Amino acid sequence: MGIANAIVCPLGRVAYQPTWALQEAIKDHLVAGRRLAEPPPHVVLLLEHPPVYTLGRSGDAAHLLLDERQLGAFGAEFHRIDRGGDITFHGPGQLVGYFLLDLERIFRDLHRLMRALEEIVLRTLADYGVTGTRVQGRTGVWVGPSGSERKICALGIRSSRWVTMHGIAFNINTDLSFYQHIVPCGIVDRGVTSLSQELGRWCDEAQVQRRVARHFGEVFDVEPTVLNGAAAFTYLASIAGIKHLKNALQPWGLEPSRVLPGHG
Numbered sequence: 001m002g003i004a005n006a007i008v009c010p011l012g013r014v015a016y017q018p019t020w021a022l023q024e025a026i027k028d029h030l031v032a033g034r035r036l037a038e039p040p041p042h043v044v045l046l047l048e049h050p051p052v053y054t055l056g057r058s059g060d061a062a063h064l065l066l067d068e069r070q071l072g073a074f075g076a077e078f079h080r081i082d083r084g085g086d087i088t089f090h091g092p093g094q095l096v097g098y099f100l101l102d103l104e105r106i107f108r109d110l111h112r113l114m115r116a117l118e119e120i121v122l123r124t125l126a127d128y129g130v131t132g133t134r135v136q137g138r139t140g141v142w143v144g145p146s147g148s149e150r151k152i153c154a155l156g157i158r159s160s161r162w163v164t165m166h167g168i169a170f171n172i173n174t175d176l177s178f179y180q181h182i183v184p185c186g187i188v189d190r191g192v193t194s195l196s197q198e199l200g201r202w203c204d205e206a207q208v209q210r211r212v213a214r215h216f217g218e219v220f221d222v223e224p225t226v227l228n229g230a231a232a233f234t235y236l237a238s239i240a241g242i243k244h245l246k247n248a249l250q251p252w253g254l255e256p257s258r259v260l261p262g263h264g
Contacts, residue, residue, distance in 0.1 A: 007225050008213045008227070013047070016050070016054075019047065019049070020081065051077070053079075055087045089174075091174060094174040094194075095168075095212065114157065
C-alpha cells in the first residue's frame with residue numbers, strides 16, 4: 001500500500017466552511033499534479049472545528065433535531081456537504097482528519113481506503129489500552145461489546161477523479177451532549193463515546209494527533225513530513241492558491257494552531 005510522499009498539517013481549531021474550500025483546492029492541485037514528472041505529495045489535515053453539524057449527500061435532514069434558531073442558541077452551524085454518510089457532529093475536543101489522497105497513485109478501492117482509515121484509529125486506540133472494533137455493515141470505529149457498541153470515530157469520504165476528501169471524526173475530549181440533538185449517522189440503536197470517557201480522564205489531544213500521524217505512516221507505508229505552525233499554512237497557501245490562508249481558516253476568536261512536537 002506504500003505511497004511515495006505525504007504532508008501532514010496540524011492546523012488547530014479552524015472554521016468549517018473555509019476548510020471545506022481548502023480541501024477542494026488541494027484536490028484540484030493533486031489532480032493537476034498528475035501531469036508532472038514528480039506528482040505532488042498527498043496531504044493530511046489534522047484539526048478541530050467549532051461546533052458544526054454536517055449532513056452527507058445520502059443523509060436525512062430529519063436526523064437533525066434542532067431548527068435554525070436552536071442551532072444559533074447552541075453556537076453551532078449546519079452544512080449540507082458532499083461526502084457520503086448521514087449526519088454527524090464536529091466540535092472542540094474532536095480530532096478531525098481530512099485525507100487528501102490521490103488513489104490513482106495508491107489503489108482504486110474506496111472500501112479498502114475506509115478500512116485503512118479505520119485501521120489508523122484502531123491502532124491509536126490500542127496505544128491507550130482501548131479495544132476498538134468494526135461493526136459489520138456500519139462504517140466507523142466502535143468500542144464495547146457486540147450489540148451495545150458505542151461509536152468513537154465516524155468516517156465519511158468523497159472521491160472526485162480518484163482524489164479523496166473528508167475522512168475521520170475521532171472523539172477525544174468531545175462534549176458528547178451535542179449528539180443529543182441529532183441521530184448520529186442515522187443510527188438509532190447505538191450510542192457515541194469518546195476516548196476520555198472510555199479512559200475516565202482527559203486526554204492530551206496533541207499526543208493523539210501525533211499517534212494518528214504515526215499510524216497513518218504505518219498503514220500507508222510512508223514516512224510523512226509534518227509541517228507545524230506557519231510552515232503548514234505557508235505550504236497549503238502555496239499549493240491551494242489561497243492568500244491569507246491562516247486568517248481565512250482561523251478568524252478572530254478561534255484558537256491558534258496546535259503543533260505535533262516529539263514522538264508521542
